[in-house]
Amino acid sequence: MSSEKNVSSVNFIRNIIDADLGAGKYAARHWSGQPGPGPQQCAGRVDPAPVRTRFPPEPNGYLHFGHAKSICLNFGLARDYGGRCHLRFDDTNPEKEEDEYVRSIIAAVRWLGFSWDEGGEDNLYYASDYFDWMIEFAETLIRTGHAYVDSQSAEEMRRSRGTLTEPGLASPFRERSAEENLALFRAMQAGEYPDGAHVLRAKIDMAAPNLNLRDPAIFRIRHAHHHRTGDRFCVYPMYTFAHPIEDALENITHSICTLEFEDQRPFYDWLLERLAESGLLQRPLPQQIEFSRLNLTYVVLSKRKLIQLIEERRVAGWDDPRLPTLAGARRRGYPPEGFHLFAERIGVSKSDSLIDISILEECMRETLNERAERRIAVLDPLRLIISNYPEGQTELCQAPNHPLKPELGKRDIPFSRELWIEREDFMETPPKGYHRLYPGNRARLRYGYVVECTGCVKDENGNVTAVLCEYLPDSRSGTPGADNYKVKGNLHWVSAAHACAAEVRLYDRLFAVPAPGARREGDPEGIERDFLDDINPDSLSLITAQLEPSLSEAAHGASFQFERHGYFAADAVDSRPGAPVFNRTVTLKDSWGKGGK
Ligand code: ATP
Ligand code: MG
Numbered sequence: 001m002s003s004e005k006n007v008s009s010v011n012f013i014r015n016i017i018d019a020d021l022g023a024g025k026y027a028a029r030h031w032s033g034q035p036g037p038g039p040q041q042c043a044g045r046v047d048p049a050p051v052r053t054r055f056p057p058e059p060n061g062y063l064h065f066g067h068a069k070s071i072c073l074n075f076g077l078a079r080d081y082g083g084r085c086h087l088r089f090d091d092t093n094p095e096k097e098e099d100e101y102v103r104s105i106i107a108a109v110r111w112l113g114f115s116w117d118e119g120g121e122d123n124l125y126y127a128s129d130y131f132d133w134m135i136e137f138a139e140t141l142i143r144t145g146h147a148y149v150d151s152q153s154a155e156e157m158r159r160s161r162g163t164l165t166e167p168g169l170a171s172p173f174r175e176r177s178a179e180e181n182l183a184l185f186r187a188m189q190a191g192e193y194p195d196g197a198h199v200l201r202a203k204i205d206m207a208a209p210n211l212n213l214r215d216p217a218i219f220r221i222r223h224a225h226h227h228r229t230g231d232r233f234c235v236y237p238m239y240t241f242a243h244p245i246e247d248a249l250e251n252i253t254h255s256i257c258t259l260e261f262e263d264q265r266p267f268y269d270w271l272l273e274r275l276a277e278s279g280l281l282q283r284p285l286p287q288q289i290e291f292s293r294l295n296l297t298y299v300v301l302s303k304r305k306l307i308q309l310i311e312e313r314r315v316a317g318w319d320d321p322r323l324p325t326l327a328g329a330r331r332r333g334y335p336p337e338g339f340h341l342f343a344e345r346i347g348v349s350k351s352d353s354l355i356d357i358s359i360l361e362e363c364m365r366e367t368l369n370e371r372a373e374r375r376i377a378v379l380d381p382l383r384l385i386i387s388n389y390p391e392g393q394t395e396l397c398q399a400p401n402h403p404l405k406p407e408l409g410k411r412d413i414p415f416s417r418e419l420w421i422e423r424e425d426f427m428e429t430p431p432k433g434y435h436r437l438y439p440g441n442r443a444r445l446r447y448g449y450v451v452e453c454t455g456c457v458k459d460e461n462g463n464v465t466a467v468l469c470e471y472l473p474d475s476r477s478g479t480p481g482a483d484n485y486k487v488k489g490n491l492h493w494v495s496a497a498h499a500c501a502a503e504v505r506l507y508d509r510l511f512a513v514p515a516p517g518a519r520r521e522g523d524p525e526g527i528e529r530d531f532l533d534d535i536n537p538d539s540l541s542l543i544t545a546q547l548e549p550s551l552s553e554a555a556h557g558a559s560f561q562f563e564r565h566g567y568f569a570a571d572a573v574d575s576r577p578g579a580p581v582f583n584r585t586v587t588l589k590d591s592w593g594k595g596g597k
Pocket of ligand 1: 055056058067294295303
């Protein structure tokens with residue numbers, strides 16, 4: 001994606017905000033310091049925040065990479081305009097919502113580096129705290145003739161809704177008096193009816209071309225326990241009614257949501273207008289702006305599908321490093337700044353697009369390259385014996401912690417007679433162009449000496465169990481004679497006597513195809529693919545690696561570049577001092593589909 005495109009695409013929301021600020025549209029709004037209806041806000045001082053945005057997750061799952069895009073956008077706009085971004089739990093649906101999800105969402109937003117409690121405000125809210133206002137607002141709509149209780153069955157309501165080409169039919173209950181509606185709605189609240197017996201509907205226009213304006217339901221009966229309000233309510237607001245009110249109560253200026261809600265905008269505006277007319281809300285009202293959601297190849301970004309992967313034990317849990325959840329990303333070692341870079345790079349637009357996961361991976365790689373210290377790890381160890389190096393002797397070699405940042409210094413790595421090298425760095429009969437170890441060839445042991453291969457040792461099956469070599473004592477890196485030896489191979493190694501054995505988890509893509517669950521050429525007609533059929537069976541392999549000794553005490557979550565391999569993070573759950581466990585975050589280069597792993 002060109003950077004030019006990014007700049008203009010980011011601008012479509014910024015342009016709206018710039019124009020609003022230029023016109024002073026929201027400048028006279030008041031803010032009481034707390035969410036509330038218009039009269040409460042008007043009694044407060046002028047809102048110190050020129051813009052207010054919000055990130056409104058439903059606490060029914062862990063956050064995924066799509067949410068990261070929305071978080072970076074909403075919190076980023078508030079930061080750039082000196083405004084505020086609220087974290088609001090949209091918990092108006094009593095089923096499926098849990099405190100565990102609330103905690104995980106708080107942790108994920110903080111991890112991404114954003115805060116909602118700055119400038120003397122603490123803008124963490126729960127939509128369920130607004131239920132009383134929502135009921136009061138609904139009753140006002142009833143009194144002003146803008147809502148009625150419908151007693152048709154769900155099936156009858158569906159049938160009378162009409163289609164895109166035919167108008168809907170008015171419910172036989174549409175002309176109930178305000179008194180009757182109010183009495184019925186109160187009885188609904190009092191728990192006098194079972195689920196589905198009645199619903200409260202907005203009274204708009206059954207012939208509206210936009211089906212969302214054909215008297216949408218706004219409150220329904222639901223005898224269910226809510227994670228915060230318990231059994232206090234048995235009527236719950238519909239999302240499309242609740243959301244605009246939440247925005248208005250919180251003084252939100254720009255309510256940014258994904259494109260699916262574009263057709264809901266007329267109802268959003270209709271509802272807030274009616275409530276403002278009745279003096280319940282302060283003007284100017286919040287405005288809804290839609291952008292296209294993030295779609296990424298090789299992952300599923302839907303809580304429903306993520307829950308299925310977990311419940312069916314296809315992955316280890318919400319923080320499985322293969323999942324596109326922020327908890328998984330953190331455990332895998334993706335840095336939060338990598339998400340910021342990614343959000344900036346893909347930009348924001350109104351057209352649907354599918355982003356290649358390699359763009360995300362490249363953002364992680366670039367961020368880690370900047371900051372991760374270098375370390376040495378041998379992932380597929382083979383013993384190298386230096387026959388002319390004295391037994392029992394050890395010397396220290398110096399390796400830079402970061403080639404681009406000399407200020408990070410160097411560390412000592414012990415060198416001795418027996419080392420671990422990568423199995424692929426030796427070949428008995430190499431092809432042309434192979435510059436590593438083979439009998440008669442010389443290669444440099446990085447930060448150490450040049451060695452010449454003299455042969456190898458094999459077991460009874462002919463497998464190579466050790467490589468033999470001799471070192472050139474005057475070739476030590478950093479000493480005056482070192483440059484006299486011109487060799488092409490430059491190998492990494494760890495001293496066998498000092499190495500720390502560690503479990504390393506090599507993660508790969510969880511799905512083997514770019515669009516899990518999508519139809520593929522040649523699929524039989526009428527057969528739906530299941531996204532679970534597209535799982536990559538090789539998405540995790542466990543190996544025992546040999547690490548340089550300084551890694552044995554790696555702090556939980558610490559990220560390193562293992563030279564020649566990629567970026568790895570110490571696992572935050574299973575790693576122990578002296579027995580580290582590392583997760584591969586991302587390889588050094590994009591190797592998907594190229595035979596590499
Ligand atoms: P899911 O479909 O995975 O359940 P959701 O949209 O229902 O996602 P919410 O908790 O309602 O999840 O989302 C909170 C916010 O995150 C919403 O404002 C929504 O627009 C945004 N969001 C969710 N998914 C994406 C995505 N893929 N790309 C961008 N923003 C997203
Ligand atoms: Mg949702």
